[in-house]
Amino acid sequence: MTSFKLPDQAGIIPFQGIETLIATGAITSQTPFDSDQVQPASLDLRLSDVAWRVRASFLPGKRKVEDRIKDVAMHSIDLSGGYVLEKGCVYIARLQEHLSLPKGLNARANPKSSTGRVDVFVRLLTDQGQSFDDVDEGYKGALYLEIAPQTFSILVRPGTRLNQLRLKAGEPPRLETRSVGVDLMPNENGIVGFRGRRHAGVVDLENVDGHDPRDFWEPLTLRNGDLLLDPGEFYILASSDDVEIPVDQAAEMTPIDPSVGEFRVHYAGFFDPGFGTDEAHGAGSKGVLEVRTHDTPFLLEHQQTVARLVYEPLTERPTRLYGEGGSHYQKQGLKLSKHFKEWK
Numbered sequence: 237m238t239s240f241k242l243p244d245q246a247g248i249i250p251f252q253g254i255e256t257l258i259a260t261g262a263i264t265s266q267t268p269f270d271s272d273q274v275q276p277a278s279l280d281l282r283l284s285d286v287a288w289r290v291r292a293s294f295l296p297g298k299r300k301v302e303d304r305i306k307d308v309a310m311h312s313i314d315l316s317g318g319y320v321l322e323k324g325c326v327y328i329a330r331l332q333e334h335l336s337l338p339k340g341l342n343a344r345a346n347p348k349s350s351t352g353r354v355d356v357f358v359r360l361l362t363d364q365g366q367s368f369d370d371v372d373e374g375y376k377g378a379l380y381l382e383i384a385p386q387t388f389s390i391l392v393r394p395g396t397r398l399n400q401l402r403l404k405a406g407e408p409p410r411l412e413t414r415s416v417g418v419d420l421m422p423n424e425n426g427i428v429g430f431r432g433r434r435h436a437g438v439v440d441l442e443n444v445d446g447h448d449p450r451d452f453w454e455p456l457t458l459r460n461g462d463l464l465l466d467p468g469e470f471y472i473l474a475s476s477d478d479v480e481i482p483v484d485q486a487a488e489m490t491p492i493d494p495s496v497g498e499f500r501v502h503y504a505g506f507f508d509p510g511f512g513t514d515e516a517h518g519a520g521s522k523g524v525l526e527v528r529t530h531d532t533p534f535l536l537e538h539q540q541t542v543a544r545l546v547y548e549p550l551t552e553r554p555t556r557l558y559g560e561g562g563s564h565y566q567k568q569g570l571k572l573s574k575h576f577k578e579w580k
Contacts, residue, residue: 239260239338240253240256240257240260240262240338240341242338242339242340242341242405243405243551243552245405245406245549245551246404246405246406246407246408246409246549246551247404247405247406247408247548247549247550247551247552248277248402248403248404248408248486248548248549248550248551249277249341249402249403249404249405249550249551250276250277250509250550250551250552250553250554250555251274251275251276251277251554251555251556252552252554252555253403253551253552254274254278254279254403255274257341257403258274261336262335262336262337262338262341263279263333263334263335263336264333264334264336265282265332265333265334266284266332266334267332267395270282270395273397274556275400275508275556275558276508276509276510276554276556276557276558277402277486277508277509277550277554278346278400278401278402278486278506278508279333279400279401279403280348280397280399280400281331281332281333281345281360281379281381281397281398281399281400281401282331282332282333282394282395282396282397283315283329283330283331283332283381283392283393283394283395283396283397283398284315284329284330284331284332284394285314285315285316285394286312286313286314286315286329286330287312287313287315287319287327287328287329287330287383288305288309288310288311288312288313288327288328288329289309289310289311289313289325289326289327290305290308290309290310290326290327290328291308291309291310291326292308292326293326293359293382293384294307294308295361295365295366295367295368296361296362296363296364296365297364297366298364299363299364300363300364300377301328301361301362301363301365301378301380302330305328313327315329315392315393315394316393316394317393318391318392318393319391319392319393320389320390320391320438321383321385321389321390321391321392322385322389323385323386323387323388323389324385324386325384325385326382326383326384327382327383327384328361328380328381328382328383329380329381329383329392330378330379330380331378331379331380331381332394332395333379333401334377334378334379335371335375335376335377335379336376337371337373337374337375337376337403338374339373339374340373340374340405340406341373341374341403341404341405342370342371342372342373342374342375342403342404343370343371343375343401343402343403343404344369344370344371344401344402344404345359345360345369345370345371345399345400345401345402346369346399346400346402346488346505346506347398347399347400347505348397348398348399348400349524349565349573350441350564350573350574350575351398351399352505352526353472353524353526353572353573354385354387354388354390354439354441354573354575355385355386355387355388355432355470355526355528356383356384356385356386356388356390356398357382357383357384357385357386358381358382358383358384358398358399359381359382360379360380360381360382360399360401361379361380361381361382362375362377362378362379362380363377363378368382371401379401381398381399383398386470386528387432387433387434387436387470388432388436388437388438388439388452389437389438389439390438390439390440390441391438391439391440391441391442392441393442396441396442398441400506402486402506405551408548408549409548409549410546410547410548411485411547411548411549412546412547413544413545413546413547414544414545414547415541415543415544415545416475416476416477416479416489416523416525416541416542416543416544416545417475417476417477417538417539417540417541417542418473418474418475418476418525418536418538418539418540418542419473419474419475419476419522419538419539419570420458420461420462420463420473420476420536420537420538420539421476421538422457422458423569423570425455425579425580426457427455427456427457427570427579428456428457428458428463428473428570429455429456429463429471429472429473429474429570430449430453430454430455430456430471430472430570430572431453431454431456431469431470431471431472432452432453432454432469432470432471432472433451433452433453433454436451436452437451437452439452439575440575441575443575444564444574444575445574445575445576445577446575446577447575447576447577448576448577449572449576449577449578449579452576453472453572453576453579455579456471461537461538462535462536462537463535463536464533464534464535464536465527465529465533465534465535465536466529466533467529467530467531467532467533468528468529469528469529470526470527470528471525471526471527471528472524472525472526472527472570472572473524473525473527473542473570474522474523474524474525474569474570474571475522475523475524475525476538476539477522478512478519478520478521478522479507479511479512479521479522479523479545480511480512480513480519480521481507481508481509481510481511481512481513481547481558482509482513482547483509483510483513483515483516483553483554483557484509484549484550484552484553485509485547485548485549485550486506486507486508486509486547486548486550487506487507487545487546487547487548488505488506488507488545488546488548489505489506489507489523489543489544489545489546490505490543490544490545490546491543507523507545507558508557508558509550509553509554509557509558510554510557510558510559510560511558511559511566512566513557515557516557516558516559516560516566517559517566517567518558518559518563518566518567519567520567521565521566521567521568522568522569522570523545524565524568524570524571525542525543527542
């Protein structure tokens, strides 16, 4: 078995590099990898059949995750037959993938777009990890996922993908930071956004295009050109400008500075190379914004800045771009997650 050759420059590892990491055993899995699991600049991670209901979130510090779970576990869960994770509860699940990263490589995780759009808060945990979502250089060990459904209860199974992992050589420089505004112009249905219904049913995360959106979402319209965000509610909105990610870069949408708005935007903050580009047949794509207010109501105006896009380089151009082979979100406007039928 050949070893992985570390790139000469810092950057995010693209599609072909991730496949090499799998081929060389730096990334392994309990079951064979899915054919579509490797993305242009990230790897989808999958739930195993083992999980725990816990009474509190935690960081393992100097301990292993499963040793720390013993302090907070309420009961263990077998996901093999499918299991409903209830909103308002916190769970830890073991993932199928295992890392043996070579020296010089680290990683960072993000929720997948579809996860953020159903208001499921997820964070990656590693043994002896000092922070959520970050994987130390050269980490060798198991991966775990904290899962906290906020608005909807969700049905999951082994193989369900809730987050994705970016592998990085060194610390990629920030190439550019752009402000992201919110679009409050009504679409063809007169809608500017959606608010999650508090007492909806269960979202089956493997049932694509299988849920009636009216059972889960309330459409939003404007009265005076402004949108009033209520504390504790979850909203789906769209960016006012198109988002374009160059084919040799990736981007992360970061939370806004609290000094200009008391709300959180975009749980699922990673954009793959080629999103919104002509080359990948995606020109005209908007960024979809997952918005939750904090303690006070907040009045939002059209084109108001709500987040920022931070661009980072790849170590080389990926051999697969975002949307090649199909995508639920390329060329998107205001769009709910892939689990819901189109709003008509």
